Amino acid sequence: MPQLTDKNDEDLMLLTGKGKKKAFEELVKRHTRPLQNYFYRYFRNIEDSKDYAQQVFVQIFQSAKRYRRLSKFTTWMYTVARNIYINEIARRQKVRFTPLEFAENKGTRRNMVEDTVAGKDTAYFVRKALDALPAEFKEVLVLQVYQELKCAEIAKLLKIPEGTVWSRLHYGLKLFKKEYEKVTGEHEL
Amino acid sequence: MNCKECEILITRKVAGEATSAEEAALELHLKDCAPCCLEYAELTGAKVLLLKDSGCAEYPGMVSTVFESIEREESRYRRGFFPRLVLRSAFAVAAVLAVVFGYDAVYSVINVSDYTKILDFAKYSFSGGSEPVVKAALQHQQADELSNDSIDYTAVASLENALYSIDKHDNVRMIAILKDIIRRKSEGSLSGGAVKFFNNIFGSGVVVEAACNNVRRVQDEILTAVECEKTQNYDDAVRIYSGISTKPGIDAYTASLSAFLAERAKESKLAYQRSANLKGDQKLKALVKSLDYLEVVKTAGKGGTKTRDGRFIVGVSLSKSGYGLESALVFNELKNENVKKNDKKNDKKFEAAVKMNLGVAAEKSGVRSVAAGCFKEVNSSGITSPVDISAYGNYVRYVLEPWSRPPNIVNAGSARVQLGGKEMIRVQPHGAKWAVGEDFAAVNMWKTYDTFSFDVYNPGKKVLIFDFRVRALPDAGKGKIFLYTAGVRSGYSSVAIDLRGATSLTGESYRWDRNVHEWYFTQNKFSITPEVFYVNNFRLEKSQPAAVMAGATGG
Numbered sequence: 037m038p039q040l041t042d043k044n045d046e047d048l049m050l051l052t053g054k055g056k057k058k059a060f061e062e063l064v065k066r067h068t069r070p071l072q073n074y075f076y077r078y079f080r081n082i083e084d085s086k087d088y089a090q091q092v093f094v095q096i097f098q099s100a101k102r103y104r105r106l107s108k109f110t111t112w113m114y115t116v117a118r119n120i121y122i123n124e125i126a127r128r129q130k131v132r133f134t135p136l137e138f139a140e141n142k143g144t145r146r147n148m149v150e151d152t153v154a155g156k157d158t159a160y161f162v163r164k165a166l167d168a169l170p171a172e173f174k175e176v177l178v179l180q181v182y183q184e185l186k187c188a189e190i191a192k193l194l195k196i197p198e199g200t201v202w203s204r205l206h207y208g209l210k211l212f213k214k215e216y217e218k219v220t221g222e223h224e225l
Numbered sequence: 226m227n228c229k230e231c232e233i234l235i236t237r238k239v240a241g242e243a244t245s246a247e248e249a250a251l252e253l254h255l256k257d258c259a260p261c262c263l264e265y266a267e268l269t270g271a272k273v274l275l276l277k278d279s280g281c282a283e284y285p286g287m288v289s290t291v292f293e294s295i296e297r298e299e300s301r302y303r304r305g306f307f308p309r310l311v312l313r314s315a316f317a318v319a320a321v322l323a324v325v326f327g328y329d330a331v332y333s334v335i336n337v338s339d340y341t342k343i344l345d346f347a348k349y350s351f352s353g354g355s356e357p358v359v360k361a362a363l364q365h366q367q368a369d370e371l372s373n374d375s376i377d378y379t380a381v382a383s384l385e386n387a388l389y390s391i392d393k394h395d396n397v398r399m400i401a402i403l404k405d406i407i408r409r410k411s412e413g414s415l416s417g418g419a420v421k422f423f424n425n426i427f428g429s430g431v432v433v434e435a436a437c438n439n440v441r442r443v444q445d446e447i448l449t450a451v452e453c454e455k456t457q458n459y460d461d462a463v464r465i466y467s468g469i470s471t472k473p474g475i476d477a478y479t480a481s482l483s484a485f486l487a488e489r490a491k492e493s494k495l496a497y498q499r500s501a502n503l504k505g506d507q508k509l510k511a512l513v514k515s516l517d518y519l520e521v522v523k524t525a526g527k528g529g530t531k532t533r534d535g536r537f538i539v540g541v542s543l544s545k546s547g548y549g550l551e552s553a554l555v556f557n558e559l560k561n562e563n564v565k566k567n568d569k570k571n572d573k574k575f576e577a578a579v580k581m582n583l584g585v586a587a588e589k590s591g592v593r594s595v596a597a598g599c600f601k602e603v604n605s606s607g608i609t610s611p612v613d614i615s616a617y618g619n620y621v622r623y624v625l626e627p628w629s630r631p632p633n634i635v636n637a638g639s640a641r642v643q644l645g646g647k648e649m650i651r652v653q654p655h656g657a658k659w660a661v662g663e664d665f666a667a668v669n670m671w672k673t674y675d676t677f678s679f680d681v682y683n684p685g686k687k688v689l690i691f692d693f694r695v696r697a698l699p700d701a702g703k704g705k706i707f708l709y710t711a712g713v714r715s716g717y718s719s720v721a722i723d724l725r726g727a728t729s730l731t732g733e734s735y736r737w738d739r740n741v742h743e744w745y746f747t748q749n750k751f752s753i754t755p756e757v758f759y760v761n762n763f764r765l766e767k768s769q770p771a772a773v774m775a776g777a778t779g780g
Contacts, residue, residue, distance in 0.1 A: 061288050068287040073280035086284045093291040123573070162278040180240055181275045187240060206236040209271040216274060 045109035053100040060100070064093055067113060070183055074117055077166065077178045079124075088124065092117045111189045114179065118193065165215035173208035180205055226254050231261045239268045447486065459494035463487050553582035671695075671724060672737040674765035677744075678721040682759040693722060697739040707735045721766070 040048065040062045051059035071092055075085035095116050103112070166174060175194065179185045180201075187205065191198040226234075234251040237243040243251065255262050284290075450465035466487035470480045560575035671677075677693075695707040724737060 057292070061292075064288050064291055069280075069283040072284060072287075076281045082281045082284075085281060086287070086290075089284075090287065090291055090294060093287070094294045097291070097295050158274070159278040162274055166275070166278070177275065181272060182280065187242060202233065202236055205240060206232065206268070209236075209239065209268045209275075212275065213267055213271040216271075 046105050049096075049100060049103050049109050050105070052097065053103050060097055063096075063109075067093075067110075071113070071117060074114070074178065074183055075121065077174075077182060078121055080163070080167070088117070088120055091120055095120075107192060108189060110183075110185060111193050114183065114185065115193050161216060161219050164219040165212055168215045168219070169208065169211055173204055173211055176201055176204040177208045177212065226250055228254075228258060228261055231255075231258065232264065235261065235265050235268055238265070239272050447483065450486065450490070454490055454493055457497055459490050459497065462490040463494075466490060553579045556582065671741050671765060675725055676721040676723055676766045678762075678764050678766055679760050680762045681720055684758065693744075695735075695741055695744045697736070697742055 040051075040059055043051075043059075043062075045063060045066070048059040048063045052063065068089060071089040072082075072085045075088040076082065079085060079088075092113065096113060166177065169177070176190060179190045179193070180187065185193070187201045188198055191201045194201070231251065231254045234243060234247050234254075237247060238251055255265060446465055446469055450462040453459070453462035453465065466483045469483035470487065472480075556575045556578040560579060724735075
């Protein structure tokens with residue numbers, strides 16, 4: 037009898053829909069890190085990333101009965117994740133009247149922690165450069181490079197033509213390179 | 226292969242999605258093409274760099290945390306508390322209440338502590354699925370008696386559970402009731418309040434949407450038909466609805482729902498045809514019923530249909546003028562456009578605006594607890610209440626200030642007139658006096674004040690839209706300008722424009738630390754009749770005494 041670890045994501049999801057919690061446990065184990073990192077690339081906060089990843093899993097579990105094998109599980113999962121990200125961004129933008137000094141202090145403090153942890157190594161500059169990219173380019177880079185999604189899946193997820201994904205990937209990489217040179221240059225100065 | 230084609234292959238190769246044939250072709254081209262080699266090196270280098278960031282470490286306790294959350298959610302579900310359903314459910318329940326008992330009953334059941342009616346209602350309508358509702362209502366009754374609290378919200382929450390019971394057990398009953406109301410309406414045996422409320426609910430599409438959610442099997446078809454109705458293709462809508470109801474093997478609930486919707490589409494068609502011969506509010510109501518939202522906007526504000534911004538202004542103006550439902554329709558249209566265009570940026574904002582204005586409509590209809598539910602939902606969404614227009618302009622609040630004496634326009638031909646015992650300044654944008662304000666502001670340091678306030682009288686029956694502008698430098702085109710576009714309802718209003726957080730036309734914070742050179746207001750380009758309005762009593766306000774804006778002059 038095949039083990040749960042041998043099954044693919046879609047099969048596990050169908051089993052989850054039939055009430056097999058062990059199957060869902062396996063899915064959570066497989067995708068915790070990628071999902072956490074997906075959110076981390078946007079929010080740069082480990083605690084938040086953990087919470088959002090958890091939200092995604094809860095939503096997926098609740099929708100398991102409705103799951104149909106129409107697309108890859110990861111495409112669906114990142115669609116849920118992306119919706120949570122978009123909602124969160126919208127919510128954060130709506131929170132107004134935060135005293136300026138506080139907001140600045142908070143940011144500074146977080147940056148200080150990050151700087152210490154990162155020790156201003158390559159990864160630190162990569163993050164800086166990635167964060168400086170326009171959202172549409174960053175999104176494609178994150179999904180393609182880090183989340184390892186195929187461009188066709190990204191197109192489906194973002195509801196844009198596949199050609200647009202290719203072009204965003206191409207120019208995104210070039211832009212990233214430029215930004216990277218810029219941030220490392222600034223640091224040297 | 227040329228370099229352009231090679232560029233595509235390079236990206237495919239870097240993404241790891243190139244086929245072996247593509248890789249071979251790429252290799253061949255790179256041998257002879259230095260620029261493409263550089264391009265390849267650049268993209269590969271970028272990807273290698275990106276991969277140097279390995280992200281954060283995995284949270285080890287995710288599995289248990291996720292299952293704990295799921296357990297929590299499930300226990301909430303078992304308790305029967307569904308906050309997300311509050312708006313939809315409360316409206317639908319109120320509609321059913323209106324149908325069963327009439328408008329007065331809705332008002333009295335929801336606003337007055339009359340649990341007997343709620344209990345009777347639950348027993349009457351939801352036999353078989355109502356025990357939990359009855360229990361919940363009794364518990365709320367006891368709790369409220371102890372705390373001497375208002376029952377509004379808890380009663381609605383109980384009824385919300387009742388609606389959930391309908392979803393689960395007795396949908397046919399709900400539709401039967403709705404059909405009954407249509408029959409009673411056509412017979413004229415329904416109270417005016419009930420008709421009004423019923424129309425409001427149906428105009429908003431809330432019940433239809435809820436019903437659609439119940440019949441997912443044919444949901445797409447129903448939504449297509451609704452789209453047909455919205456584009457005034459009523460015949461197709463009727464055909465689709467009727468087709469569903471006669472489908473072989475269709476369940477009784479779906480059949481009765483689609484038959485009901487077909488009937489509604491016929492009514493919409495009639496309303497649309499009738500609207501051509503109507504004017505003013507009557508026309509607006511007929512158009513709302515016919516789901517012709519664009520025409521609603523046109524009727525509400527001439528010229529406001531061409532751009533999204535224009536329609537947004539109309540939406541805000543309608544909202545501020547108390548036309549809650551109409552405003553909700555405008556925002557709903559904008560929201561749908563955003564969804565179509567996948568423009569997520571403003572979805573939330575418009576959604577909140579829709580809900581907020583539905584709340585206004587409910588409040589207007591006297592169903593205050595339903596309105597409270599809407600407002601509560603808007604507040605909990607974290608979006609600035611009542612309608613977040615911060616990205617478009619600046620927040621304004623309106624206070625209705627009925628004057629003791631009725632308006633009595635004297636000497637309307639001059640710049641200053643007597644209205645209701647007050648001297649007011651006449652603004653006639655398309656006449657000699659195109660603007661009112663001060664070329665050289667008497668009070669030129671506005672930094673210390675919170676609001677700019679004034680009284681306004683709109684002699685027309687429709688919303689008046691005007692622009693208020695402040696400029697720090699004298700010449701047009703120089704310096705950042707603060708522009709606020711607002712709508713004023715018919716009659717007298719006191720307007721306060723919030724100066725804090727004001728933004729310039731370019732979206733930056735307006736700097737009130739600079740001396741104000743001039744301020745004035747005039748009608749907006751989307752303006753509608755009347756073309757004349759009256760203003761007075763300008764004041765800059767804060768906690769400290771008001772500074773009177775002396776000597777406002779025509780521009």
